[in-house]
Amino acid sequence: MSADSLTDMLRATGAILDGHFVLASGRHSDRYIQCALLLAHTPYAAAAGALLAAKLPADLDLVVSPAVGGIIIGHEVARARELPFLFTERVEGRMALRRGFSIPAGARVAIVEDVVTTGGSLLEVAGLVRAAGAELVAAAAIVDRAGDAPPDFGAPFHSLVTLKVRTWDPAECPLCAKGLPAEKPGSGHLTGKGGR
Numbered sequence: 001m002s003a004d005s006l007t008d009m010l011r012a013t014g015a016i017l018d019g020h021f022v023l024a025s026g027r028h029s030d031r032y033i034q035c036a037l038l039l040a041h042t043p044y045a046a047a048a049g050a051l052l053a054a055k056l057p058a059d060l061d062l063v064v065s066p067a068v069g070g071i072i073i074g075h076e077v078a079r080a081r082e083l084p085f086l087f088t089e090r091v092e093g094r095m096a097l098r099r100g101f102s103i104p105a106g107a108r109v110a111i112v113e114d115v116v117t118t119g120g121s122l123l124e125v126a127g128l129v130r131a132a133g134a135e136l137v138a139a140a141a142i143v144d145r146a147g148d149a150p151p152d153f154g155a156p157f158h159s160l161v162t163l164k165v166r167t168w169d170p171a172e173c174p175l176c177a178k179g180l181p182a183e184k185p186g187s188g189h190l191t192g193k194g195g196r
Contacts, residue, residue: 006051007161009044010143013037016163020175022184025118028173031165032185033143035114039072048142048160049076052112055158056138061107062086064129066095066121073142074112088125095124105133116141116159117167119151126153 010016014037021032039045052073060083065074067089078085086103088095103109111125122139129136136155144150144159151157170176 006048006142007163009041010035010038010161013041013044017185020173020180020182022170022182023117023167025120025167026170027117027167028170028175028182029165029167030175031163032183033115033145033163033165034185035069035073035142038142039076039114045072045076046080049073050080051160052140052142052158053077053080055160056081056110056140057108059108060110060137062103062109062134063112064088064103064109064125065112066125069114070112070121073114077110077112077140088128095121095128097128103129103132103134107132107134108137109134110138110140111136111153112139113141115143115145116150116157117145117165119146119153122153123151126155 015034017032017034018030021029023029060081062084063074063078064086065071067087071087074087075085086097086101089098091098109129111122111129113122116122126136136153138155138158139153140158142160144162145165168174
């Protein structure tokens with residue numbers, strides 16, 4: 001699978017959505033990337049994980065991802081490299097390790113997400129990695145929406161696809177000015193509950 005074929009698969013699975021959306025960052029956009037629709041196809045998930053794993057340093061000890069979006073791709077990256085995998089969850093609005101997970105001090109860690117726009121979730125996970133005394137050696141995502149200005153994770157950032165997507169502050173959103181209703185798809189988009 002190449003980056004071009006991955007973009008084709010994102011489109012074919014309906015993972016690239018057009019409309020009026022409220023992103024996790026609170027900004028508005030006319031496009032939303034719902035990688036869960038791609039990752040629902042296990043062969044695509046495995047192939048994307050292997051491609052992303054190949055971009056990461058050889059001497060990794062652990063892969064960590066934020067829930068919910070990063071869990072499948074993070075697991076597939078870890079599986080491709082035969083590494084342990086952990087995920088973080090939000091507890092009272094902040095990312096935390098739960099379920100008995102812990103990051104060993106001194107471990108060389110890659111953090112993996114499905115889509116990066118502002119990088120907020122990965123930056124939180126990076127903070128947990130460093131607080132544990134581990135070394136963050138790479139950050140990665142299937143889709144880089146940040147374009148020319150990816151967040152500074154303090155480690156190299158890798159992606160499979162870069163998509164330039166317009167975003168606006170809600171007060172300056174031209175779609176709001178036209179009176180178009182906004183969706184907040186997130187995980188609720190798949191079930192039809194919440195987020196709308």
